[in-house]
Amino acid sequence: MTKVLVPTVCPYCGAGCGFYVAAEREKAIGIEYMLDHPVSQGALCAKGNAALEILYHPDRLTSPLKRRGEGWARISWQEALDLVAKGLGQARKKHGPRSLAFLSSSKCSNEDNYLMQKLARLLGSPHIDNCARLCHAPSVVGLNKTLGAAGMTNPIPDIASSRCIFIIGSNLAENHPVISRWVHRAKDRGAMVIVADPRATPTSWMADVFLQLEPGTDVALLNGMAHVIINEGLINREYIAQKTKGFEALSRAVKDFTPQRTAEITGIAPEDIVRAARAYATSPASAILYSMGITQHSTGTDNVQSISNLALICGQMGRPGTGVMPLRGQNNVQGACDMGALAEFYPGYKKADDPNTIRYFREAWNAPDLPPGPGLTATEMIEAAGAGEIKAMYIMGEDPANSDPCSEHARRSLESLDFLVVQDIFMTATAQLADVVLPGAVWAEKEGSFTNTERRVQWSHKAIEPPGEARSDRGIICDVARSLGLQFDYPDAASVLAEINRTVPQYAGILRERLEGSSLVWPCPTVDHPGTPILHRSGFNLAEGRASLIPVPFSPAAEAASRNHPFILTTGRVAVHHNAGSMTRRSPSLISREPDLFVEMNREDAAALDVEDGDEVRVATARGETAAYARLTDRLKKGVVFMPFHFPGTNILTTDAIDPEARIPEFKVCACNVFRRD
Amino acid sequence: MAVYIDINRCIGCRSCEVACQRVHGGHGHINVHYVREYAAVPVLCHHCQEAGCTMVCFTGALHKEGECTAFDVEKCTGCGLCALACPFGVVWTDKIAHKCDLCQGREEGPACIATCPANALSDDFDLATRRARERAVRAAAVGGKR
Numbered sequence: 001m002t003k004v005l006v007p008t009v010c011p012y013c014g015a016g017c018g019f020y021v022a023a024e025r026e027k028a029i030g031i032e033y034m035l036d037h038p039v040s041q042g043a044l045c046a047k048g049n050a051a052l053e054i055l056y057h058p059d060r061l062t063s064p065l066k067r068r069g070e071g072w073a074r075i076s077w078q079e080a081l082d083l084v085a086k087g088l089g090q091a092r093k094k095h096g097p098r099s100l101a102f103l104s105s106s107k108c109s110n111e112d113n114y115l116m117q118k119l120a121r122l123l124g125s126p127h128i129d130n131c132a133r134l135c136h137a138p139s140v141v142g143l144n145k146t147l148g149a150a151g152m153t154n155p156i157p158d159i160a161s162s163r164c165i166f167i168i169g170s171n172l173a174e175n176h177p178v179i180s181r182w183v184h185r186a187k188d189r190g191a192m193v194i195v196a197d198p199r200a201t202p203t204s205w206m207a208d209v210f211l212q213l214e215p216g217t218d219v220a221l222l223n224g225m226a227h228v229i230i231n232e233g234l235i236n237r238e239y240i241a242q243k244t245k246g247f248e249a250l251s252r253a254v255k256d257f258t259p260q261r262t263a264e265i266t267g268i269a270p271e272d273i274v275r276a277a278r279a280y281a282t283s284p285a286s287a288i289l290y291s292m293g294i295t296q297h298s299t300g301t302d303n304v305q306s307i308s309n310l311a312l313i314c315g316q317m318g319r320p321g322t323g324v325m326p327l328r329g330q331n332n333v334q335g336a337c338d339m340g341a342l343a344e345f346y347p348g349y350k351k352a353d354d355p356n357t358i359r360y361f362r363e364a365w366n367a368p369d370l371p372p373g374p375g376l377t378a379t380e381m382i383e384a385a386g387a388g389e390i391k392a393m394y395i396m397g398e399d400p401a402n403s404d405p406c407s408e409h410a411r412r413s414l415e416s417l418d419f420l421v422v423q424d425i426f427m428t429a430t431a432q433l434a435d436v437v438l439p440g441a442v443w444a445e446k447e448g449s450f451t452n453t454e455r456r457v458q459w460s461h462k463a464i465e466p467p468g469e470a471r472s473d474r475g476i477i478c479d480v481a482r483s484l485g486l487q488f489d490y491p492d493a494a495s496v497l498a499e500i501n502r503t504v505p506q507y508a509g510i511l512r513e514r515l516e517g518s519s520l521v522w523p524c525p526t527v528d529h530p531g532t533p534i535l536h537r538s539g540f541n542l543a544e545g546r547a548s549l550i551p552v553p554f555s556p557a558a559e560a561a562s563r564n565h566p567f568i569l570t571t572g573r574v575a576v577h578h579n580a581g582s583m584t585r586r587s588p589s590l591i592s593r594e595p596d597l598f599v600e601m602n603r604e605d606a607a608a609l610d611v612e613d614g615d616e617v618r619v620a621t622a623r624g625e626t627a628a629y630a631r632l633t634d635r636l637k638k639g640v641v642f643m644p645f646h647f648p649g650t651n652i653l654t655t656d657a658i659d660p661e662a663r664i665p666e667f668k669v670c671a672c673n674v675f676r677r678d
Numbered sequence: 679m680a681v682y683i684d685i686n687r688c689i690g691c692r693s694c695e696v697a698c699q700r701v702h703g704g705h706g707h708i709n710v711h712y713v714r715e716y717a718a719v720p721v722l723c724h725h726c727q728e729a730g731c732t733m734v735c736f737t738g739a740l741h742k743e744g745e746c747t748a749f750d751v752e753k754c755t756g757c758g759l760c761a762l763a764c765p766f767g768v769v770w771t772d773k774i775a776h777k778c779d780l781c782q783g784r785e786e787g788p789a790c791i792a793t794c795p796a797n798a799l800s801d802d803f804d805l806a807t808r809r810a811r812e813r814a815v816r817a818a819a820v821g822g823k824r
């Protein structure tokens with residue numbers, strides 16, 4: 001047999017790098033770089049390079065399992081499906097369809113997500129969500145309100161044509177490494193780079209101006225910049241007059257944010273605020289890149305709205321090199337949201353509380369009865385499970401028992417369910433709590449389309465078969481649906497995409513055959529449409545075609561340092577791990593490079609506690625405590641500590657304070673204390 | 679040819695390390711070092727013109743082939759002299775010596791160059807300086823960065 005090169009899309013972050021899986025005799029034997037890929041141009045970060053390591057990992061789930069006492073028993077697919085049908089069916093019959101909840105996965109393909117939300121809704125439950133809730137819900141809510149569309153406005157390669165790049169709350173050099181090549185390319189062409197982050201990171205190495213703000217003061221900084229821009233007359237009057245509404249109110253709201261006052265709140269020198277504001281406003285093309293440092297706050301939606309305010313008053317929108325760019329964490333967060341695996345939206349961002357939506361899908365799906373939304377969000381489902389309102393859950397490819405804030409609480413809530421079925425590739429902390437575990441497939445073992453952070457839809461091909469009796473996620477969802485008596489006839493991923501083409505207007509022209517050896521950026525409304533890399537070129541999809549400027553008051557984070565908890569803990573990622581770590585912690589070449597949970601702290605703080613580099617310390621918050629190795633650094637200002645969230649310990653600590661609108665938990669700020677072990 | 683580094687660009691992501699290990703059966707020849715929290719530097723064989731490792735290698739396992747400091751596994755005794763002789767610490771031995779072979783046999787050239795997300799590595803000796811010169815010229819043209 002000869003070697004075949006199968007084009008796939010990286011299973012980790014939202015950058016969506018492509019690479020070939022080299023397969024021989026049904027086995028994946030290596031990776032080849034995809035030199036003509038539009039985003040990665042052949043590059044891969046450490047995670048991408050290590051992607052094959054999880055394929056043949058001994059921990060892979062290879063057959064359906066059911067709980068037997070404290071342990072697990074292997075069962076046949078037939079038995080598993082019967083159990084699932086019984087578990088979900090009984091809860092539905094006894095407590096009504098609203099007692100069911102579904103968690104879909106931003107790691108799974110568009111087709112998988114589309115089917116999962118369809119299953120939930122056909123069963124009559126509005127409670128469908130995905131972990132975008134934990135990363136970019138504020139972008140979806142905030143940008144839909146201000147700009148009328150939630151995605152990145154410009155594609156990644158477009159960053160190279162920017163003349164000023166403002167990166168706030170994103171450590172893209174570690175989290176989306178390939179994006180840094182485009183930032184560097186812009187720098188080569190003379191662009192100025194501004195980075196705002198409480199922590200100096202490899203991203204801030206690229207900065208000309210580094211704004212080291214206190215955690216949770218982003219709104220103040222953005223308002224302060226808007227103040228300078230308005231005050232110095234650097235606004236784009238024409239753009240504001242023609243394309244926006246609400247400027248008067250905004251300019252009143254930022255009046256008090258003088259550089260002096262902003263400096264007091266944020267801890268940044270006033271002249272740096274002014275410098276950043278001038279550079280951003282006056283450059284011929286400025287882009288804002290942001291990520292979880294903006295969204296994972298109790299003020300996440302506010303943060304997003306102040307970003308879009310800044311871009312709009314300067315008219316930095318709708319042209320190459322400009323725009324507002326939320327960088328997505330998972331390979332298919334964008335797609336999972338597009339497909340309607342969200343509590344408040346049906347596919348294509350059709351509002352779940354709009355009767356027209358329900359009417360439309362009733363017809364499209366030939367279903368007499370569909371639940372209006374909004375349903376419960378990912379975090380609320382877990383709450384409701386704890387409160388006994390949700391009786392049965394179907395979780396695909398997510399690990400809330402590990403990744404949710406104050407994860408102990410999440411675990412207890414999931415335990416109180418009558419029935420829990422988990423579909424995953426490894427025995428995650430969540431799967432440990434399940435009644436039935438279904439073995440799914442990883443990216444190289446199934447086919448389907450994935451939508452990266454820049455709305456680029458790519459087809460990932462199947463290279464090898466899933467191990468043992470594991471099956472493709474699409475196949476499993478269809479089996480479950482059929483065992484519950486639903487008509488789910490989708491022989492392959494392409495047949496699901498064909499239905500998506502019909503029901504999601506943004507994807508109407510993204511046909512399977514058009515994705516062969518190529519990719520398309522939505523919105524792509526017709527079969528000959530070339531896709532839309534740059535949004536808002538000629539106005540906005542809102543009333544009068546105008547974007548909204550929404551005044552945002554500054555409110556501090558939910559928790560402040562106190563006597564008992566004198567430090568502010570902020571969380572984030574490191575280059576060699578991904579999210580809850582169920583994949584990267586099982587990759588030898590990644591885990592060997594970052595094996596343990598650590599806590600970074602300022603050298604002076606550490607000296608006061610008599611802690612040395614490498615000492616084991618305890619980190620405690622009102623929720624719980626965890627052990628970690630101290631890493632002393634100048635990256636953080638005094639009073640702030642940092643922990644990566646790839647290890648189970650971190651989210652025992654974080655608060656469940658949430659953003660009132662987008663319902664995202666505040667992972668980025670909580671008060672903690674650090675103790676020596678002895 | 680050797681692999682040249684643009685220190686301005688390296689983001690310390692260690693992708694080059696993982697890629698190198700991947701294509702060399704688990705033995706990597708490039709190592710990323712950190713200058714506290716301010717910069718990262720990948721360190722690998724410079725393919726020196728007058729290579730200390732080749733001079734001490736008495737079996738001729740390490741030898742010059744044109745610009746490349748090449749390695750012949752068959753001849754290596756694993757004595758470890760090369761590791762002592764290399765001024766950069768980029769040759770190491772377990773049973774045999776390990777060092778950068780510029781991914782010989784890989785048509786597309788060294789894996790680290792291809793995979794580097796930040797374009798920090800290249801086989802172009804002059805690239806880093808050229809980029810710096812261009813940046814300076816551009817900045818001068820617009821009166822410096824504001």
Ligand code: SF4
Nearest residue numbers: 010012013017045048
């Ligand atoms: S940057 Fe993201 S998509 Fe690219 S290889 Fe790394 S994890 Fe994969």
Ligand code: SF4
Nearest residue numbers: 688689691692694794
């Ligand atoms: S891959 Fe490139 S950016 Fe990453 S550590 Fe290596 S040289 Fe530096």
